[in-house]
Amino acid sequence: MLRASRLLPLLAVTSCVTGPSNPNEPPPARVELAAPASDAWYTHAVFYELFVRSFQDSNGDGKGDLPGLISRLDYLNDGDPSTTTDLGVDALWLMPVFASPSYHGYDVTDYERVNPDYGTNEDLERLCAEAHRRGMRVIVDLVINHSSSQHPWFIDSASSPGSARRDWYQWSDKDLGWKPPWDIFANGSTWHALNGAYYYGVFWSGMPDLNLRTPAVREEVKRLASFWLAKGVDGFRLDAARYLIETGGGLTGQADTAETHAFWREFSEHVRSVKPDAVLVGEAWTTTPLIATYYGSTARLPQGDELPLNFNFPLSEALLKAAQSGDGNGIALKLSEMSGRYPAGVADAPFLTNHDNIRVATQLAGKPGPLVTAASVMLTLPGSPFLYYGEELGLANGPTSRDEDKRTPMPWDSSASGGFTTGSPWFALAPGHERTNVATQTDDPGSLLSRYRALIRARHASPALERGGLTLLTSTRGRAPTLAFLRTLGSERVLVVHNLGDTSETTGPLELEAESLEPLFTDASVGSPGRSGTAWSLTLPGRATGIWRLR
Structure with a gap:
């Protein structure tokens, strides 16, 4: 494998467009991210996060379900690489699908049973089989930090200090007064009164934390992972x-205790023993240095011995800020920080927004240019990108910041129910769905959906774009109206340039050892690259992207 550092004799870097710099300052350090050291399927996959309740209803009860999702799989990937009408994603992430008293499912009452609203265990097995037939994998949310307070385990644990499952949760004879670790100034405690004692629940009283210090709890969690892996699931997103x-x-x-890291090593080893190619994706919503620790050690396992994929929350913020401002400096700085903090050879998990965020279309005020920019940059960066359902359409958030308004039904057409159900939707569709829907965009070559499809196809057509390393060509100093980088894998070198702003910009000169630049994806308005010796310059209209293979 050719890592980015092997490019140094071939490449001289001049920053694209930067602000004024102090000539007495040393030049900025070269920013490089190595290609993943593992060739596991997830290192070159595009994931699609979906909320089953909001994707497609099959029986008219207004709630999405697994049979409905199965009926829409061809939209996501029809299994035929020669077609261009599917989105082309490689894997699905299902938000919680196990039995729960809540609409969101993050308080589980039965980890071995699919929520009856969504169907049966057999439906989930059929979904996995149908996805696999189309070349897609399926991962599911496995919520093991806590259960529901209505779970039989907790009811038993709370029944008596002498209960056999008393130590499956944490109990105290007094309120210890711990604040939520993300807000130590918050009112209230994370210890909750019940039956003359207090139990720990970091999120709320309805979700008591499981006590993973107890060996029986750890073994049960591993058994549950085995149970679903045997039914066809390809991994877990870990809340x-x-x-x-x-x-x-x-x-x-x-938060972030050594004991937590030790458990992830134990759990990861178990999952690999059951299904060696299964993936674990961690939700560690924190800073770059702390996220980096959740990969664990790469000394024995190149992907890390804890969680081989971790969501990149700081990069998400930088992507949205750049799309809004037209300045890529924050992205360049974040890539620089990652290159110094992430273990070499691990795979990133970039995304724009997820089910906990105000949707990207609302954050970007529905403006086509910034939406195009956000999608283009995210889908050309290293790692395994995660799309949130409806993001490919520019689906707006609901009218409030409640979680339900971030998880509204998928609009398939312009009808009142959006083609989501023949009944009354469980929750109102997002505003503007009459114009922002699959039917409206699917045959429009200028639509956001068409752009997502084309970018994902371009990514799949190039091993370097799928899982190559990155060498940043944009300076980390000053304003960056363009963002340029090389993606490299083996002998393939791919140049990616984004104009982040609304006006035309010219890069360069870029010193590239190349005889020609072969277009892999270029907006129609992007001109031909200019060359003088080894110096190349490129002029891109506002919000345009160009991707070229170096020959």
Whole structure:
């Protein structure tokens, strides 16, 4: 494998467009991210996150379900690489599908049973089989930081201090007064009164934390992972990955503890023993240096011995800020920080927004240019990108910041119910769905949906774009109206340039050892590259992208 550092004799870098710099300052350090050291399927996959309740209803009860999702799989990937009408994603992430009293499902009452609203265990097995037939994998949310307070385990645990499952949760004879670790100034405690004692629940009283110090709990969690892997699931998204095992109150005791990392190593080893190619994706919503620790050690396993994919929350913020401002400096700085903090050879998991965020279309005020920019940059960066359902359409958030308004039904057409159900939707569709829907955009070559499809196809057509390393060509100093980088894998070198702003910009000169630049994806208005010796310049209209293979 050719890592980015092997490019140094071939490439001289001049920043694209930068602000004034101090000539007495040393030049900025070269920013490089190595290609993943593992060739596992997930290192070159595009994931699609969806909320089953909001994707497609099959029986008219107004709630999406697994049979409905199966009926829409061809929209996501029809299994035929020669077609261009599917989105082309490689894997699905299903938000919680297990039995739960809540619409969101993050408080599980039965980890071995699919929520009856969504169907049956057999429906989930059929979904996995149908997805696999089309070349897609399926991962599901596995919520093991906490259960529902209505779970039989907790009911038993709370029944008596002498209960056999008393130590499956954390109990105290007094309120220890620990604040949430993300807000130590919050009112209230994370200890909740019940039956003359107090139990720990970091999120709320309805979701008591499981006590993963108890060997029986750890074994049960591993057994449940085995149970679903045997039914065809290809891995798990792991909620609240930072908060598993507490050693005391406060940020250092309630988050990112050594015991939490030790459990992830134990759990990851078990999952690999059951299904060696299964993936674990961690939700560690924190800073870049702390996210980096959740990969674990790469000394024995190149992908890390804890969680081989971790969501990149800081990069998400930088992507949205750049799309809004037209300045890519924040992205360049974040890539620089990642290159110094992430273990070499691990795979990133970039995304724009997810089910906990105000949707990207609303954050970007529905403006086509910034939406195009956000999609284009995210889908050309290293790692395994995650799309949130409807993002490819520019689907707006609902009218409030409630979680339900971030998870509204998928609009398939312009009808009152959006083609989502023949009944009354469980929740109102997002505003503007009459114009922002699949039917309206699917045959429009200028639509956002068409752009997502084309970018994903371009990504799949180039091993370097799928899983190559990155060498940043944009300076980390000053304003960056363009963002340029090389993606490299083996002998393939691919140049990616984005104009982040609304006006035309010219890069360069870029010193590239190349005889020609072969277009892989270029907006129609992008001109031909200019060359003088080894110096190349490129002029891109506002919000345009160009991707070229170096020959």
